[in-house]
Amino acid sequence: MECRTLDLVIKSAKDLKDVNLFSKMDVYAVVKIDGDHNLKSSKHKTPTDKDCGTNPKWNFPVQFTVDDAAAQQNRLTLVVKIKSDRSLGDKEIGKVNVPIKELLDVFGEAKEAKYVSYSVTTPSGKVKGTLDLSYKFGEKFTAPEQHKNKHAEPAPAYPAGYAAGSSVAAAYPPPGAYPPPAYAHPPPPGGYPPPAGAYPPPQPGAYPPYPPQGGYPPQAGYGYGGYPAPVQQPQKSKMGGVGGMALGAGAGLLGGLIVGDMISDAADGGFDDGGFDF
Template identity: 55%
Template sequence: MECRMLDITLISAKGLKKASLIGKMDVYAVAYISGPDKSQKLKTHVDKDGGSDPSWNFPMKFTVDEATGLQNRLTLVVEIKHEGTFGDKEVGEAHVPIKELLEGVTKEGKSEQVVSYQVRTPSGKPKGNLKFSYKFGEKFVETVPAYPVGMAVGSSSGYQQPYAAGGGYYPPPAGYAPQPQPGYAYPQQQPGYGYPPPPPPGGYPTQPGYGYPPVQQPQQPPKKSGLGMGLGAGLLGGALGGLLIADIASDAASGCGGGCGGGCGGF
């Protein structure tokens, strides 16, 4: 865009409204150009002796976009204030359209102009006048540095999450890995924060009741005592012995009866 340097010298002010009824005013002025950019704010020194008629003769420089100024979208604002012990107090303001300054230089054909504008109190009433001189420099083209779409300006290294259209962020490019910055101490991973601590040598111990139930061991049948086994064997042996004795006795009785009967019949 085509710009011009605006040189202004705030000369003086006359007939300002008194900020206090007692004592003199310590008056200074703050000037800036209203519009898209209000970053150019300049302040004069404080006149402690002028009272309602301060003088500064203070030079200032501003960069003006000529096309925007000719569209009557820029205004030179001069705020006049009193420096007080308990805080500064507004005395008045002067508003000067940049379009009028540009046209004044063109019509008059002069490199420098001295003008006077009305000062209005905070309530809007006219009170006093502001006197200043101005001139414009030659036109020049102010270039804006071009950055990749979405890339954060001022990046020292690496990728910085560019803004996406409509809010949010674009994902980082494939294969991107953040580079460590020299002199920056990266925090160490703490157990319980973000990631679990590394396992101890040999692995984690298995705790009953954590994650999976403990393995049940098969139960062994109770061992029988020798006394019980002996008693059982003795009882079994006694029963068998009794049966054998009874059979022998029965056989003997049968044999004796047959023999005796045959013998007696022969006599």
């Protein structure tokens, strides 16, 4: 890629728009090259001219490297923004846009710097003030291309065992990939013997079956299944209290009357044939 240097001197500006109300402006400029080129773009800022008002002076030198082919195809633009330095926020005064191809055409085969002036355009689109600068192009030279891809992203790094573009982990090794651990030994034929001191297995007939055939006999005072037998409670007389006492008194009186009647009958009849005549 063929390139050449562009040496600029941002000299001064005059008759700029005053964007301050109560004090003189402190003015500086920002210089850059915009466009479609393969070289890394950069910005340069001039010193701030204090209390300069509408006529700042800088004489600030700056150098760029431009792609000659892009400049010849009118794809590069020199941009100079002039701003007022303010404590409550900087404010743009105006801007100058110059095609690099235009500078090349004016410069031609010259060896000395060229002095030019360009009109300053305010943010509202009006022309107010001028910018003075000088420039000079260097000889062509070959530089390696520097491709820039703003949308390029670093390739993701996958851990071992993962496949790129796959959502399923393949990190598990195939069966048999790892040797068995040292303590994993197959059991001996017939299984492991019981440890020393263990209880012997129960022998058939050593213990009675549970429960014994026919079940356990019920215990005294308990019913079927071991639960207590129900107790019959005596029924209470429906008549209690004074009524019961009256009933007892009545029964005694009736018995006494019957006995008395029997004795009276016996006295009235006397003895008949030596005995009672009933």
